[in-house]
Amino acid sequence: MINRPHYLTRLDRHRDTGLVKVLVGMRRTGKSAILRSYRDKLQQEGVDKERLVSLNLEIAEHAGLRDANNLLAYVRERRDPTRTTYVFIDEAQEAVGIGKVVYTLAEEGCYDLYLTGSHTRLIERELSGVLAGRFVEIPVFSLSFVEYLELANANGQAADRGRLFNQYLQCGGLPSAMAFSSNPYALHEYLDGVYHTVLRRDVAASLGKEDPVLLDAIIRLLTNSLGQPVSANGISKTLVQVGHQCSDDTVSRYLDALVDAHAFYRVRRFDLKSKTLLKTQERYYLADLGFRNLALGTQQAQLAGLLENVVYLELRRRHSEVHVGKHYARHICFVTHDAQGTAYYQVATSVLDPAALDRALAPLRAERDNYPKTLLTLDEVGMASHEGIAQRNVIDWLVA
Numbered sequence: 487m488i489n490r491p492h493y494l495t496r497l498d499r500h501r502d503t504g505l506v507k508v509l510v511g512m513r514r515t516g517k518s519a520i521l522r523s524y525r526d527k528l529q530q531e532g533v534d535k536e537r538l539v540s541l542n543l544e545i546a547e548h549a550g551l552r553d554a555n556n557l558l559a560y561v562r563e564r565r566d567p568t569r570t571t572y573v574f575i576d577e578a579q580e581a582v583g584i585g586k587v588v589y590t591l592a593e594e595g596c597y598d599l600y601l602t603g604s605h606t607r608l609i610e611r612e613l614s615g616v617l618a619g620r621f622v623e624i625p626v627f628s629l630s631f632v633e634y635l636e637l638a639n640a641n642g643q644a645a646d647r648g649r650l651f652n653q654y655l656q657c658g659g660l661p662s663a664m665a666f667s668s669n670p671y672a673l674h675e676y677l678d679g680v681y682h683t684v685l686r687r688d689v690a691a692s693l694g695k696e697d698p699v700l701l702d703a704i705i706r707l708l709t710n711s712l713g714q715p716v717s718a719n720g721i722s723k724t725l726v727q728v729g730h731q732c733s734d735d736t737v738s739r740y741l742d743a744l745v746d747a748h749a750f751y752r753v754r755r756f757d758l759k760s761k762t763l764l765k766t767q768e769r770y771y772l773a774d775l776g777f778r779n780l781a782l783g784t785q786q787a788q789l790a791g792l793l794e795n796v797v798y799l800e801l802r803r804r805h806s807e808v809h810v811g812k813h814y815a816r817h818i819c820f821v822t823h824d825a826q827g828t829a830y831y832q833v834a835t836s837v838l839d840p841a842a843l844d845r846a847l848a849p850l851r852a853e854r855d856n857y858p859k860t861l862l863t864l865d866e867v868g869m870a871s872h873e874g875i876a877q878r879n880v881i882d883w884l885v886a
Contacts, residue, residue: 488629488637488661492803493520494527496624502570502598506588506617508578509602510609511626512748512773513688514680516661517602518542520626521574524600528572539564539573543580554583558590565596572598578612579603585612592620602626605688606746627799628774629659631884637664651881655792658776677776688747693739700730702781704740708750708770709781712791713819713833715767741770748773753798756809756821758853769810771795789864793880794819794833797862800884801831816849829858836865837877850875 493509497520500507509517525538539561541548551557557575565571573591578584578601591597603609613621629637634654635647641664643650657667660680666673690696707721718737725732744750751771755764772778772795801808801820811818811830820831832850837843850859851873861872862880870877 488633488640490516490520490523490633493624493626494524497524497600498527500622504592504595504620506592506599506601506613506621508609508613508621508623509600509626510606510623510748511604512628513604513684514660514662515626515628515773517604517626518576519661521576521600521602525572525574533572534566536564537566537569537571539571540576541574542576544577552581554581554587557581557584558587561587561591561597567596570598571596572600574600576602577604579605579608583612584608585616588613588621589616592617604684604748605691606748607691625802627659627803629661630800630803631659631796631881634659634664635885637661641665647881647885655775655796656779658774658778660774660776663776673776674779677780681777681780684747684749689743689749692743692746696740696743700725700732700736701740703728703730704737705744705749705781708741708744709772709778712771712788713769713794714791716770717767749777751798751802753808753810753820755812755817756823758811758813758818758821763809764812771798773799789835790833793835793862793864796884797831797833797880811849811853813849813852816852818849818853827857830860832859832861833880834861834863837861837863838865838868843872847872847875 497507509520511517525540528538529535541551541560543552551560561573581587588599588601591599601608609623631651631654635650638650653667657663657673658677660677663673663676666676685701689701703725704721707724708716718734718741722732722734722737741752745752750773753769753771755767757764775792775795798808798820801822805822805826806824807822809821811821818830819833822829822831830850830853832846834842834846837846846861850861853859859875861875861877862883863877864880866879868877869879
């Protein structure tokens with residue numbers, strides 16, 4: 487288990503504030519490990535073990551606690567009446583009526599609550615209504631490249647950043663995947679298990695009854711279109727042409743289910759002229775690039791899409807809002823908005839060719855403002871500032 491201080495810091499920021507802390511993300515991204523690390527941190531700081539209540543609603547031992555009344559009674563029985571009791575509930579969406587349980591415990595005021603969830607419904611259907619303004623959502627992603635390097639070093643792998651970055655693109659960043667990085671067969675079996683668990687449990691939870699052949703086809707199309715504009719209408723037309731029977735509404739339901747399960751992230755376009763979010767031609771990025779080979783087999787990967795995927799996930803770790811920038815017919819790969827301000831990012835594999843450099847810079851040059859603008863590439867030479875637009879090697883940027 488590696489240290490992931492970014493998440494511990496965010497949890498610490500909201501400790502004992504009355505806010506419920508909710509870690510959300512795809513399965514196996516490390517949410518449970520983060521909770522364990524934070525629980526250990528509290529113990530090291532002097533919190534008695536008896537005031538730490540931990541349970542996992544996915545395991546058989548705690549299956550009876552998926553009933554709201556049983557869960558409430560279990561936590562109350564372990565309350566310290568004189569001091570704060572810290573409650574950690576893993577995979578909280580498995581409990582029927584978890585929203586009411588958490589609301590009741592929050593109202594009683596003697597608990598500090600920490601939850602994890604692998605499905606958006608935990609937030610939208612369970613917590614938003616009863617806990618509006620009283621919880622903080624903390625998205626958890628697979629390992630950043632910095633964390634990946636740290637884990638590789640802990641496992642005794644040589645710190646060859648270029649080789650490890652190629653491995654990162656191929657294997658993805660799920661924390662446990664590193665153990666199988668030298669054995670492609672074992673890695674495939676591990677990722678396949680995670681992949682189908684996500685589909686069987688979390689995607690199916692949204693769809694109720696799904697067509698697995700249609701779901702696989704949609705996943706393949708999305709995976710083969712990383713960084714490209716996608717629409718339900720476009721997907722349905724493509725699928726009908728190859729023999730599938732599906733409507734735009736059906737495809738939309740499947741897309742929503744994949745996003746709800748955090749298997750893919752949907753990125754909306756931000757119109758830089760009107761300063762509004764657009765509802766069409768979104769782009770989709772994989773939660774973990776390790777799933778790419780499962781979806782597409784040995785089909786040659788498009789490096790540009792993989793790079794955009796890596797940059798998108800890193801920007802989501804660093805910023806609260808990430809969109810695709812649109813200015814008339816031009817597009818900027820990513821625009822970030824948060825307390826740090828606004829910034830623009832363009833991604834290209836290489837701009838050593840002057841024509842490629844001009845194409846990459848044109849959308850950034852069109853924005854006549856003073857917001858920071860960065861061009862990220864794999865080039866190791868030619869780093870420069872182009873009329874105020876910084877050009878950086880993407881690996882250097884990831885580890886900065």
